[in-house]
Amino acid sequence: MKKYLLLTKTLLSSFFRKTTGEKKSVSHFLIVGIISAILACLGALVFVLYGGVLGQLGIVTEITALIFDFGFIAMLVFGTIGIFSYIYFSKDSEFLMSLPVSPSTVYLSKLTAIYVQEVSLTAIFTFPSILALGISSAQPFTYYIMLVLGVITVPVCALLVSSIISVPLVYLASFFKKKGAISGIILIILAALIMTVYMTISLSRPTDMGAINIVSVLQTSASILYPFYCLARFGALMPGLLGAYVYSVVLDLGIYLATIIVLLIATIIISKKTYAPTVLRQSEHNVSRSATKTHVSSSVLKTLMKKEWRELYRNSSFAFQCLFGVVITPILIVVYIVMMGDAFLIPEMQSISWFVCWAIGFAMLTLLGSSINICAFTAVSREGKTFVYSKTIPVPYYTQMLAKILLSNIIGGITILLSVISFTITTIAYGIARPFLMILTFVFSLLLEMTLINIGVRRDLKKPKLNWVTPREAVKNNFSSLIPMLVGMLASVLVLGACVGIEVWLTFSFGVTEIGATVTLAVFTALAGLGFFLSTLGMKASAEKYYARLTV
Amino acid sequence: MVKIRNIRKNYAKSTTYAVDGLSLDLNGGEIFGFLGPNGAGKTTTIKMITGILPFEEGEITVCGYDVVKESLLAKKEIGYVTDSGVLFEKLTGREFVDFMADVYDVGEERKERAEKLLSAFNLTSAFDNRIETYSHGMKQKIAIIGALVHNPKVLVLDEPMVGLDPQSAKELKDIMRAHADAGNVVFFSTHVLDTAEKICDRIGIIIKGKLVMTGTLDEIRSAKGDGSLEDIFIAVASEKDKAEV
Ligand SMILES: Nc1ncnc2c1ncn2[C@@H]1O[C@H](COP(=O)(O)OP(=O)(O)OP(=O)(O)O)[C@@H](O)[C@H]1O
Ligand SMILES: [Mg+2]
Numbered sequence: 007m008k009k010y011l012l013l014t015k016t017l018l019s020s021f022f023r024k025t026t027g028e029k030k031s032v033s034h035f036l037i038v039g040i041i042s043a044i045l046a047c048l049g050a051l052v053f054v055l056y057g058g059v060l061g062q063l064g065i066v067t068e069i070t071a072l073i074f075d076f077g078f079i080a081m082l083v084f085g086t087i088g089i090f091s092y093i094y095f096s097k098d099s100e101f102l103m104s105l106p107v108s109p110s111t112v113y114l115s116k117l118t119a120i121y122v123q124e125v126s127l128t129a130i131f132t133f134p135s136i137l138a139l140g141i142s143s144a145q146p147f148t149y150y151i152m153l154v155l156g157v158i159t160v161p162v163c164a165l166l167v168s169s170i171i172s173v174p175l176v177y178l179a180s181f182f183k184k185k186g187a188i189s190g191i192i193l194i195i196l197a198a199l200i201m202t203v204y205m206t207i208s209l210s211r212p213t214d215m216g217a218i219n220i221v222s223v224l225q226t227s228a229s230i231l232y233p234f235y236c237l238a239r240f241g242a243l244m245p246g247l248l249g250a251y252v253y254s255v256v257l258d259l260g261i262y263l264a265t266i267i268v269l270l271i272a273t274i275i276i277s278k279k280t281y282a283p284t285v286l287r288q289s290e291h292n293v294s295r296s297a298t299k300t301h302v303s304s305s306v307l308k309t310l311m312k313k314e315w316r317e318l319y320r321n322s323s324f325a326f327q328c329l330f331g332v333v334i335t336p337i338l339i340v341v342y343i344v345m346m347g348d349a350f351l352i353p354e355m356q357s358i359s360w361f362v363c364w365a366i367g368f369a370m371l372t373l374l375g376s377s378i379n380i381c382a383f384t385a386v387s388r389e390g391k392t393f394v395y396s397k398t399i400p401v402p403y404y405t406q407m408l409a410k411i412l413l414s415n416i417i418g419g420i421t422i423l424l425s426v427i428s429f430t431i432t433t434i435a436y437g438i439a440r441p442f443l444m445i446l447t448f449v450f451s452l453l454l455e456m457t458l459i460n461i462g463v464r465r466d467l468k469k470p471k472l473n474w475v476t477p478r479e480a481v482k483n484n485f486s487s488l489i490p491m492l493v494g495m496l497a498s499v500l501v502l503g504a505c506v507g508i509e510v511w512l513t514f515s516f517g518v519t520e521i522g523a524t525v526t527l528a529v530f531t532a533l534a535g536l537g538f539f540l541s542t543l544g545m546k547a548s549a550e551k552y553y554a555r556l557t558v
Numbered sequence: 559m560v561k562i563r564n565i566r567k568n569y570a571k572s573t574t575y576a577v578d579g580l581s582l583d584l585n586g587g588e589i590f591g592f593l594g595p596n597g598a599g600k601t602t603t604i605k606m607i608t609g610i611l612p613f614e615e616g617e618i619t620v621c622g623y624d625v626v627k628e629s630l631l632a633k634k635e636i637g638y639v640t641d642s643g644v645l646f647e648k649l650t651g652r653e654f655v656d657f658m659a660d661v662y663d664v665g666e667e668r669k670e671r672a673e674k675l676l677s678a679f680n681l682t683s684a685f686d687n688r689i690e691t692y693s694h695g696m697k698q699k700i701a702i703i704g705a706l707v708h709n710p711k712v713l714v715l716d717e718p719m720v721g722l723d724p725q726s727a728k729e730l731k732d733i734m735r736a737h738a739d740a741g742n743v744v745f746f747s748t749h750v751l752d753t754a755e756k757i758c759d760r761i762g763i764i765i766k767g768k769l770v771m772t773g774t775l776d777e778i779r780s781a782k783g784d785g786s787l788e789d790i791f792i793a794v795a796s797e798k799d800k801a802e803v
Contacts, residue, residue, distance in 0.1 A: 296683050296686075297652065297682055297683060297684070297685035297686040298686065299652055299686050300669075301652065301655075301656055301659075301666075301668055301669050301672070302656055303656065303659065303660055303664075303665065303666070303668070304656075304660050305660070306660060306661060306663075308660075309656070309657055309660035309661060310661070312653075312657070313646060313649065313653075313657050316646075316648055316649055316653065317646055317648045317649070320648035320649075320688070321648055391642065391644045392644050392645070392646055394610060394640060394642075394644055395644075395646075397608075397609065397610040398608055398609070398610060398633060398636070398638050399633065399661045399662070400629075400630045400631070400632075400633035400634035400661070400662065401630070401661055402630060554612070557610075557611055557612065
């Protein structure tokens with residue numbers, strides 16, 4: 007226990023400590039804080055406005071559970087990325103192994119460090135939303151106990167689950183040379199499996215069309231991650247498994263706490279057995295004893311891009327962080343739409359289901375696909391100490407930046423394309439496809455992405471983090487790189503809000519349907535095009551200037 | 559071929575200069591050894607010559623190109639091996655060499671050059687392995703090959719002998735000699751005085767940012783008495799220390 011605390015403290019302080027000579031940037035911190043607060047408030051606003059109505063419908067418990075579910079899934083994603091890069095593919099592993107500390111202590115310390123690093127990410131969305139919901143629907147005091155308990159422990163559950171599923175993933179990946187890429191592929195297969203199982207279950211359920219209503223739909227959705235449903239029922243003091251509701255509420259709390267304990271014990275046991283051998287396996291490379299290939303010559307731009315790509319995908323940590331979006335965005339779009347799928351069958355929903363479905367897909371596409379482009383946001387930082395080559399080679403710096411921008415655009419473009427394809431297929435499957443809107447969505451998210459890439463690369467060039475030892479440092483705790491992401495998220499939320507607002511306004515005031523969102527999005531697409539143009543000019547104007555300021 | 563005029567550099571606007579009013583001419587065909595105690599300013603000087611580090615005062619030209627104003631043209635003539643052993647660890651040796659060759663516009667002659675250097679350094683069999691799997695000395699060798707693949711007019715090496723086995727060190731010395739004999743400049747810093755004594759045509763000693771002595775070995779001997787380079791170096795260094803007090 008003492009060693010666990012010591013190690014956790016050391017890991018955290020070395021993570022949050024700035025590299026020597028780096029100035030603490032208050033303005034960046036402020037911008038990040040303000041944008042996060044705006045995003046959080048936008049989420050909360052919905053519940054302030056509609057909390058009362060949800061209370062009357064009797065679905066506050068279900069909504070609460072679903073918000074926790076959202077936090078859980080988000081943490082599952084970030085946690086898995088964190089575990090891969092910070093625990094399994096980290097350069098300090100061998101050193102930590104040489105310390106007189108048991109491997110499972112090292113493992114738990116690192117897990118704790120990841121938790122501390124990531125918990126704010128989910129809390130920023132879950133806490134204000136649930137708080138607003140609770141106040142506006144006048145919940146009992148237990149609701150607020152649940153709020154604090156849930157915001158702190160739901161991410162713990164997610165992290166424990168990802169730590170368990172990471173074990174087979176890493177183990178499988180370690181058989182391959184390109185570990186980073188392979189882990190990604192294995193994740194796709196895993197996600198596809200879960201999807202298939204879920205769809206089979208939900209399709210085989212006998213559905214009586216008449217009985218479907220919003221409450222039963224939400225109850226089904228909330229029951230998927232059952233322990234969080236229990237937690238929400240405890241908070242709202244709602245009867246659950248047992249009729250006598252005091253017992254029922256206590257039982258619900260018990261189920262939730264027991265889940266955490268079981269997960270924790272499972273993690274400890276598994277990490278004891280697997281952590282050390284798995285981690286040591288990572289540092290062993292396949293080495294061939296003879297050289298058989300031939301030289302390949304390319305143009306300067308192409309050779310720079312090849313170098314960028316190889317350095318990216320062959321570094322497990324970078325590969326995972328930069329390429330994860332390509333895999334996860336298309337999948338999450340389908341998952342979220344399918345989760346809401348039953349609702350589309352409700353008769354009252356039928357006329358607006360195309361729109362709800364589009365809004366969900368659009369949110370996912372722009373928030374995850376367009377806004378998060380780690381490849382661009384760390385384009386310069388990823389070079390680390392090898393930045394010295396950028397300075398010595400006789401290539402204009404703009405060309406070097408162009409290689410980075412092009413590579414980011416290729417990765418981002420594939421993400422958007424795959425996501426739009428999976429989005430389109432899902433809407434066709436539900437019979438609610440709107441081709442023109444879909445094309446606009448594609449163009450808009452692509453342009454938004456390209457603009458953010460320009461901004462992101464430029465920002466990273468202005469203030470790169472070159473002095474890193476473990477690759478994760480190049481990506482994490484890099485406030486500068488967070489700004490374009492948050493700007494993108496803010497833009498996505500605002501555009502979605504405008505589209506929804508205008509569509510609803512036209513529908514209810516004038517009875518004009520299926521026009522508002524399309525026209526609004528067309529306007530924003532034009533604006534995004536302008537944004538791309540301006541950001542390209544900005545990049546051109548400042549690349550050499552920022553570059554000249556950097557020293558090694 | 560390389561002209562350095564009165565360069566000065568202070569890091570982060572500190573009051574002491576890391577390099578202070580250094581002037582030097584390097585001519586084709588010579589190996590120039592750059593000696594000095596730790597922290598004397600060798601690496602700083604090298605980084606200024608190679609156009610990595612900006613400087614406030616003075617001027618450097620390489621093959622007639624100003625390293626600040628015509629930096630790309632100047633860089634094209636330079637081959638540089640860092641002292642920190644920084645490499646693209648995720649590339650294989652061959653990919654790294656191809657990368658360097660592409661960047662410096664080297665055509666198919668890369669094959670012949672690389673192969674010659676590889677066999678000299680006994681690195682051929684590891685050429686298609688990732689650099690992260692190399693030992694320290696192997697990394698040093700691949701960095702040298704990368705710097706030589708475009709046959710630079712000016713070869714700059716920062717402590718190139720560190721970590722090389724005796725055989726490879728010998729090969730490197732031969733390569734440096736041959737490169738200089740072909741009419742190029744070889745400029746390197748080192749702490750190994752025996753090496754410097756054996757292969758350098760000229761030697762410069764830098765102490766606390768100031769170039770206190772340059773010349774051929776004979777010139778230095780005649781100025782400072784007939785000792786070994788080691789004796790002279792230590793005498794010069796301690797003299798300078800006393801003068802400071
Ligand atoms: N990045 C830096 N920031 C501030 N000062 C620096 C930096 N790099 C070097 N210095 C200072 O500049 C001076 C010269 O350093 P330099 O690296 O050129 O020495 P050197 O002769 O190469 O030494 P060594 O033999 O140890 O390699 C030293 O006093 C050093 O402290
Ligand atoms: Mg040095």
